[in-house]
Structure formats: C-alpha cells, structure tokens
Amino acid sequence: MRIMDISSHFSYIPCMENLIRISLKQARTVDAVAKARGLDAAAPVLNMTQPVISRTLAAAEALLGVTLFQRGWGGTEPTAWGDAILPRCSAAVHLIAKAEDDLEALGGVRPNLLAFLRWHHLDALAAVSLRGSASAASGQLGMTQPAVSRAISAVAHYTNQPLFRRRRNGLEATPVAGRLSLLRDELLRELASTDGFGLHAERGLFGRLAVGLLPFSGQDLVAKTLGILTGSNPELRLMAVPGSYAMLAQALLRGEIDCMMGILRAPPPFPGLREIFLYEESFTLVAHKNHPCHRYATSMIDLTNENWIVAPHGTPVRTYFENLFRTLGATPPAQTCEVLSFSDAEKVILHSNSIGMLSYSNRHLADLPNDLKKVDVDLPHGRVPIGLTVREIGDVGAILSRFEQILRSMLDG
Structure with missing residues (x-):
C-alpha cells in the first residue's frame, strides 16, 4: 500500500527564515472568497465571521505586499495579484482534502484538517518524525518542548489516529504521520517561496482595468484597445462592462470600474466625475441597403x-431622436427594439425592416457592413463628443493612462 511506505521518507526543511509562507488559513480564505465572490458569501463556507475573513485577507496582503481582492x-473579485496566487491556494485546499481522503482510507476515521491545520502543526510533526523526540525537534524548530508536544497533540486530536509509537530509541512515526509529513512537503511547494511568488516581478503592466461601455459609441475601439493591451501585458486583468450611464457612473464612483467610454455629457451629471474628450461622432440613420426608405x-x-x-x-441618442421629431412638429414614433450593443444593433437592423439611429465616426461610417447603407x-446639430469619464479625484494610474494612449494612437493613425 502506497501510504504505508511514506513514513520512511521525510524531507524536513530546517531553514525557513528566508521563505515567505502563506498560512493555511489564508490560503483557504483566498480560495473561498474568490469562489464565493464576496466575504459575506464565503463566511458560512469558512465558518468565520466577515471581520475575521477581512483580517485574514489583510494579513495575507501584508505578507505578500500586494492587494489580493478589490470590489x-x-x-469581491481577485486583482491580478490575487489571480496569480489563487491557483496555489486552490491547489493547497485540494491537497489537504486529498490527505483527509487518504487518512480516512488508512484508519477508517475522516480527520478534520482543512479548518484547523496550521504550519506549526506540520513543522512539529515533521521535525519529531525526523529527530525521534519532541526535545530534539524543539531545538531544530526554535520552539519549546511543551509547544512541540502541544502541536503534536493537536494534530492527533484532529486526525483521531495515533501519530507515533514509542520505541527504546525514541518515537517512531506511524503511516498517518508519514502522510501528514508528505502533505507538508506538498503544501510547501504551493505556498512557500523566497520571492513572494514573483508578484513584484516586472512583466509589463500588472493590475486591473475595467471599462464601462455606454450604449453604442466607441465600443469597437475599446475592444481593439483591450486586445492590444492584453497582447503586450499578459498579467493585466481586463474587463468590458456594458450598461446604462447611471448604472456605470455609480459603479465608477464606487471603484468597481475604472472608466466609462462613450458619449460625453459635458458636463457629467454626477458630482465626482470628469470627462476626457477623444473625438467626435455624428448621429446617423442606417438601414438595410434594400430598405424602401x-x-x-x-x-x-x-x-x-x-x-x-x-x-x-435617457441616452443622448434617444433624447436627440425624440427632440428631432418634436422640433418638426411630429410625435416621436414608437420604438420596436432597444439594443445596448453597437454590433448587435447593426445585426438587428441588417435582419429587419427597421431603421437605426446610431452614432458613427467618419472612419466607422466608411466601413459599414456590406448590406447596410x-x-x-x-x-441638424448631430455631432457628439466621445471620450472617457473617470473619477475626478485620484491618480489615473499607469494602466488607464496606457489605455487612453492606445485609444488616441488608433484615432490618429
């Protein structure tokens, strides 16, 4: 049986002072919060209160020197740094669960390791297995002998199985202790490093950019810009979020997104926002090329x-559309279909007998789909400003600055 042979293979690492080790509690918390997408939702999974979860994540972030989660x-979603460390945390949770399976098969009792196991438990277990006594292990670990004994007793309690047998020359590890020592080695490979897992390495821009997409305007430019960004900065976490102006403005003010792209309001109707002009588009009517109009x-x-x-x-396009008919003394016609995506609107127009009012740049108008005209x-007065809306206070940041730079280069090109 494979497990029975483990007790003779211990690879204790005595010099831990240069290693950064995420605690097992921190790893479990990162995994649960990422999967639940929120601290409150993760609380019943972890059997922790929200404040305890917050403190656990804060401790992990302080250890690594990066922010792992953001609203x-x-x-609650992982940052790019959180994304980088999450696979290790998830792997650690899986390794502990697998060890529980193996120990249950070995002794007939399933241990409760995931919620309670800590590094000092595994360190003490591995040192006693290697040295043969708690006193010898204490000198190697820099712990007192009673502290080593308490750690071993705690693990024995969690597993509900014997860990050591007494021999004339000291303590002999059981297969249970051997499997747990193997678990320690597996967890060290996932959760310990000398450089903080390279989270500070220079690999281009590192972080998140979430762009709110206002209906229709500039959506194709955003897609192209995000493609360029992700090609040259593989560590970036990029998001494009369509929505209404009010919904995206509130998300921007809360920090859930970093900017909005679309028709500018000049000035923005919500305090705390400012606008960055990029170019102009024109309201334009389009229909299928065979439409009788x-x-x-x-x-x-x-x-x-x-x-x-x-x-x-509530959008500038709709307001212009209705005011145009009213100026002519006519009642604005009823609308049969509302679409938030520019490409989807063009597809609906292509496959219907409808006329669409969209906003186009001169370049975009010259590249209309073949069957649109x-x-x-x-x-009259159909020119509209297109640009970015950002938070008024605070640094724009390197990622958003680069995003704006690429946008402008495509407009100038």
Whole structure:
C-alpha cells in the first residue's frame, strides 16, 4: 500500500527564515472568497465571521505586499495579484482534502484538517518524525518542548489516529504521520517561496482595468484597445462592462470600474466625475441597403411611420431622436427594439425592416457592413463628443493612462 511506505521518507526543511509562507488559513480564505465572490458569501463556507475573513485577507496582503481582492462589478473579485496566487491556494485546499481522503482510507476515521491545520502543526510533526523526540525537534524548530508536544497533540486530536509509537530509541512515526509529513512537503511547494511568488516581478503592466461601455459609441475601439493591451501585458486583468450611464457612473464612483467610454455629457451629471474628450461622432440613420426608405425619404417626417432601432430612454441618442421629431412638429414614433450593443444593433437592423439611429465616426461610417447603407436624410446639430469619464479625484494610474494612449494612437493613425 502506497501510504504505508511514506513514513520512511521525510524531507524536513530546517531553514525557513528566508521563505515567505502563506498560512493555511489564508490560503483557504483566498480560495473561498474568490469562489464565493464576496466575504459575506464565503463566511458560512469558512465558518468565520466577515471581520475575521477581512483580517485574514489583510494579513495575507501584508505578507505578500500586494492587494489580493478589490470590489468589482460582480462582487469581491481577485486583482491580478490575487489571480496569480489563487491557483496555489486552490491547489493547497485540494491537497489537504486529498490527505483527509487518504487518512480516512488508512484508519477508517475522516480527520478534520482543512479548518484547523496550521504550519506549526506540520513543522512539529515533521521535525519529531525526523529527530525521534519532541526535545530534539524543539531545538531544530526554535520552539519549546511543551509547544512541540502541544502541536503534536493537536494534530492527533484532529486526525483521531495515533501519530507515533514509542520505541527504546525514541518515537517512531506511524503511516498517518508519514502522510501528514508528505502533505507538508506538498503544501510547501504551493505556498512557500523566497520571492513572494514573483508578484513584484516586472512583466509589463500588472493590475486591473475595467471599462464601462455606454450604449453604442466607441465600443469597437475599446475592444481593439483591450486586445492590444492584453497582447503586450499578459498579467493585466481586463474587463468590458456594458450598461446604462447611471448604472456605470455609480459603479465608477464606487471603484468597481475604472472608466466609462462613450458619449460625453459635458458636463457629467454626477458630482465626482470628469470627462476626457477623444473625438467626435455624428448621429446617423442606417438601414438595410434594400430598405424602401432609400428611394423615398428626403426628411425625418417621411420616416415617422417606420420601425426604429434607437438607444434606450435617457441616452443622448434617444433624447436627440425624440427632440428631432418634436422640433418638426411630429410625435416621436414608437420604438420596436432597444439594443445596448453597437454590433448587435447593426445585426438587428441588417435582419429587419427597421431603421437605426446610431452614432458613427467618419472612419466607422466608411466601413459599414456590406448590406447596410446610410439613409440620406439631414440630421441638424448631430455631432457628439466621445471620450472617457473617470473619477475626478485620484491618480489615473499607469494602466488607464496606457489605455487612453492606445485609444488616441488608433484615432490618429
């Protein structure tokens, strides 16, 4: 039986002062919070209170010198550093669970290791297994003999199985102790390093960028920019979050996203935000190239009875659309479909008998899909500013600065 041979193979590492070791409690907490996407949701899984979870994560972050979690769009989410350390923490949780399985098979009793096991338990166990006594182990560990004995007693309690047999020349490890010593070696490979797991290594930009996508405007530019960023900065965590202005503005103010891209309000309607102008687009009517409106329409009045694809209520596009008809003395026509994505709106227009009002740059208008065609109707005062909306207070940061730089380079190119 494989487990029975483990007790003769101990690889205790005496010099631990240069190693950074994430505690087993910290590893379990990181794994649970990431999976639950929140401290409150992780609390029943960990059987901890939210304040204890917060302190445990803070201790791990202080040990590693990085921020592991941040408030995000979908709840508490790992930062890029959290993403880097999470696989190790999850692997450690799996290793402990596997050891519980093996010990249950060995002794018929399933131990409770995951919630209670600590490094000093495993260190004491491995040292006593190697040295043959608690007194010899205490000198190697820099612990008192009673402290070593208490650690061994705690592990024996958690496993509910004997760990050592007394012999004339000292203590002999049982297969249970051998499996736990092997577990210690496995956990050290996952949770111990001399450099903090390289989280500070220079590998390009490192962190998160979450961009809120306002309906229609600039969405294709954001997609291209994120593609360039991730190609040259593989450690970046990138997110594109579509939504309404009010929803994204509140997320921006809470720090859940880093900026919004789309039509600027000039000025922003929420305090604490500022706008960065990038370029202009024009409100434009488009329809399938075979739509009859291309033959008869000379003004907006001619299109009153058509089906429309326009952005939702409260957006600049929708406001312009309704005001345009009111200026002409007509009631704004009912809208048959609302779509938040620019590419989806174009697809709906292509596969329907609807006319769409979208905003296009000159370059984007020149690259219309083959079966879409601009409706040749004048739209007065239809130019709109496009740009980024960011928090008014605080440093923009290297990642967002680089994002803006790439955006501008594509606009200039």
